Amino acid sequence: MSAFLTYLLNGLAVGSAIALIASGLVVIHRVTGVVNFAQGTFAVVAGLCTSSLLGLGFPHGVSEVAAVLAAALAGLLTGLAAVGRPGTSPLSALIVTLGVGVLAYAVEIVLWGDQPRSAPGLAGSVTLVGARIQTQHLLVIGVAAATFVLLALFFGRTYLGKALTACASNPYAARVVGIDTRRMGLLAFALGGLLGGIAGVLVTPLRPISFDTDVTLIVNGFAAAVFGALTRPVVTLAGALLLGVAETMAAGYGYGSHQLEVALGLMLVVMIVQAGRRSTISQEST
Amino acid sequence: MTRRLRLAAGLLVAVVTLVLPAVLDDSALAVYILLGLAAMVTVGVSLLMGYAGQVSLGQGAFYAIGAYTAALLALNGAPPLAGLVAAPVAAAISALVIGVPLLRLRGHHLAFATLAMQLILLSLAGQLEFTGGDIGLQGIPQFGVGSFEATSASVYAYLTWAGLALVMLVTHNVIASRPGRALRALATSETAAASSGIPVGRYKLVVFALSATFAGLAGGIYCFYTGYVAPGSFPVLISIQYIVMAVVGGLGTIWGAVVGATAITLLVQGLDLLASLPGMPTYAPSVLSYAVYALVLIVVVLFMPHGLVPAVSGRLSRKRARTPYR
Numbered sequence: 223m224s225a226f227l228t229y230l231l232n233g234l235a236v237g238s239a240i241a242l243i244a245s246g247l248v249v250i251h252r253v254t255g256v257v258n259f260a261q262g263t264f265a266v267v268a269g270l271c272t273s274s275l276l277g278l279g280f281p282h283g284v285s286e287v288a289a290v291l292a293a294a295l296a297g298l299l300t301g302l303a304a305v306g307r308p309g310t311s312p313l314s315a316l317i318v319t320l321g322v323g324v325l326a327y328a329v330e331i332v333l334w335g336d337q338p339r340s341a342p343g344l345a346g347s348v349t350l351v352g353a354r355i356q357t358q359h360l361l362v363i364g365v366a367a368a369t370f371v372l373l374a375l376f377f378g379r380t381y382l383g384k385a386l387t388a389c390a391s392n393p394y395a396a397r398v399v400g401i402d403t404r405r406m407g408l409l410a411f412a413l414g415g416l417l418g419g420i421a422g423v424l425v426t427p428l429r430p431i432s433f434d435t436d437v438t439l440i441v442n443g444f445a446a447a448v449f450g451a452l453t454r455p456v457v458t459l460a461g462a463l464l465l466g467v468a469e470t471m472a473a474g475y476g477y478g479s480h481q482l483e484v485a486l487g488l489m490l491v492v493m494i495v496q497a498g499r500r501s502t503i504s505q506e507s508t
Numbered sequence: 509m510t511r512r513l514r515l516a517a518g519l520l521v522a523v524v525t526l527v528l529p530a531v532l533d534d535s536a537l538a539v540y541i542l543l544g545l546a547a548m549v550t551v552g553v554s555l556l557m558g559y560a561g562q563v564s565l566g567q568g569a570f571y572a573i574g575a576y577t578a579a580l581l582a583l584n585g586a587p588p589l590a591g592l593v594a595a596p597v598a599a600a601i602s603a604l605v606i607g608v609p610l611l612r613l614r615g616h617h618l619a620f621a622t623l624a625m626q627l628i629l630l631s632l633a634g635q636l637e638f639t640g641g642d643i644g645l646q647g648i649p650q651f652g653v654g655s656f657e658a659t660s661a662s663v664y665a666y667l668t669w670a671g672l673a674l675v676m677l678v679t680h681n682v683i684a685s686r687p688g689r690a691l692r693a694l695a696t697s698e699t700a701a702a703s704s705g706i707p708v709g710r711y712k713l714v715v716f717a718l719s720a721t722f723a724g725l726a727g728g729i730y731c732f733y734t735g736y737v738a739p740g741s742f743p744v745l746i747s748i749q750y751i752v753m754a755v756v757g758g759l760g761t762i763w764g765a766v767v768g769a770t771a772i773t774l775l776v777q778g779l780d781l782l783a784s785l786p787g788m789p790t791y792a793p794s795v796l797s798y799a800v801y802a803l804v805l806i807v808v809v810l811f812m813p814h815g816l817v818p819a820v821s822g823r824l825s826r827k828r829a830r831t832p833y834r
Contacts, residue, residue, distance in 0.1 A: 257616040257619075257620075303806055303810075307810055310809075310810065312615075312616075313563065313615060313616070314809050314810075314813065316616050316619065317751070317755065317805065317809050318805075318806050318809050318810065320565075320748060320751075320805070321801075321802045321803075321805035321806040321809070322802070322806065323802075324745070324748065324798050324801050324802040324805070325798070325799060325802030325803065325806070327795075327798040327802075328795045328796075328798040328799035328802065331791050331794060331795050331798070332791070332795055335791070336791065336794070437627070437744060441620070441623070441624060441627065444620050448617070448620075480631075482627060482628070482631050483628050483631060483632075486624040486627060486628050487628070489620070489621075489624060490609070490610075490621055490624055490625075493613055493617050493620075493621060494609050494610075494612055494613065497612045497613050497614075497617065498612060
């Protein structure tokens with residue numbers, strides 16, 4: 223029973239990290255209609271930055287915040303490439319973000335080399351109702367929960383958040399009332415970078431990150447985001463937690479080598495079921 | 509272009525293609541063969557993406573299926589020709605099976621689903637017993653027919669470019685046919701296409717299988733040429749590379765795919781030479797090729813969305829159209 227509980231808690235931690243990446247995808251997709259292929263890259267950039275800054279002797283806290291800001295900057299730059307030029311269709315923008323992800327490979331190898339890097343996180347572990355859990359896992363869950371609450375407040379209570387939501391629901395009407403949709407798109411990308419960066423900073427102490435880790439990260443994040451049809455954050459969160467728990471359970475009960483297949487298989491099933499439920503014409507109009 | 513000019517250009521290309529294997533040395537020939545194989549896959553990508561409007565980020569998976577099929581057959585004593593024939597067939601059958609659920613998706617969903625397909629396949633190939641795991645399959649016999657055995661690289665070059673010619677011919681005929689027009693229609697609007705009587709689902713599946721067939725054929729030739737296949741030979745980047753080539757050359761044009769594959773291959777080769785100069789850091793080759801793929805992709809998508817070949821031929825025909833009025 224305690225093994226089950228351990229897997230459950232660890233799974234929730236993994237799921238929280240996935241949820242942060244997925245929420246970045248959702249924010250960007252809601253506002254701009256673009257699926258950001260470089261979302262995993264932001265996490266990698268943040269993770270690698272943290273390990274370097276800590277290695278240079280900067281204290282904890284400072285390093286992590288600087289790394290997250292670096293990821294937000296990466297997000298902004300990606301946004302400039304993807305939606306900065308007016309008239310780029312969402313599918314072209316997807317290919318552009320794909321290009322940005324590959325470009326990041328080159329930059330990351332020059333700066334950090336091609337070997338995986340790690341960063342020290344919170345040490346030690348706690349025992350909760352008979353289940354041991356690493357403190358870092360608890361930190362991941364806590365930070366992710368706080369981030370989601372802040373996101374909800376930001377979108378629900380602030381003018382900026384409401385302007386972003388307006389762009390998401392009707393770009394034309396948003397422009398009519400004087401909202402600069404291009405600037406909002408860039409802001410969404412920066413926010414996506416920020417969220418991806420938080421995920422990267424939290425994950426690096428748990429498993430080493432190298433330049434090509436972004437494929438696994440983006441695939442997991444996208445799998446979670448399709449649960450919420452790329453627009454609904456709460457369903458996305460639920461999807462991410464489910465995915466994290468499913469992966470950890472698969473690993474815990476001896477199917478460790480099939481983690482990736484579990485995530486990808488779930489994603490495919492969800493997408494195909496969703497596609498079957500929506501009619502062709504409503505999909506073409508969006 | 510006038511018909512005569514076009515014929516002359518075609519003949520020139522054919523002659524150059526046939527002469528090159530005889531004059532190139534072995535290392536240049538390797539580039540030539542890989543270029544032809546890449547072009548073969550890219551023609552399929554161009555047909556699928558440019559004509560039928562379906563994005564596949566997993567074309568490398570079918571390349572891998574073709575290569576593994578031919579390799580497994582050859583290693584188990586089947587004649588190489590049977591392996592080469594089985595490679596595209598196996599790729600087509602897997603595309604038909606995978607395509608039935610997958611092609612219900614569209615746009616970015618389809619892009620991610622095809623990427624997932626390739627990741628699953630690579631992960632399986634790295635774990636299963638009969639595919640040789642991460643080490644892969646080695647010691648694949650040379651290609652041959654009857655008592656003839658392909659011992660020199662130039663034989664593979666001719667085989668590759670004959671395959672490419674076949675693939676281009678098939679694609680040309682598909683595009684010029686009634687189903688070809690139907691494909692263009694469904695790329696614009698599936699609803700409109702379906703309401704005018706086009707069996708949308710079936711056509712999408714067939715074109716998906718056809719592009720997989722091309723990739724499978726290229727994979728079959730590849731495994732005989734290199735003599736080994738492993739999951740590491742088919743990274744996700746290889747699928748992205750085909751997209752770059754197709755986009756650069758011009759989606760939905762046959763020659764665009766060939767020009768795109770040529771341009772990117774030669775560019776990356778040139779940079780590899782540059783990177784291996786003394787004094788360059790060891791990571792230079794991979795960094796330069798990543799950077800080139802990325803920058804070319806971004807710049808072309810943003811500033812030349814129709815690709816090289818349509819841009820150039822459009823400029824030519826505009827110029828020619830203007831002259832009579834001067």
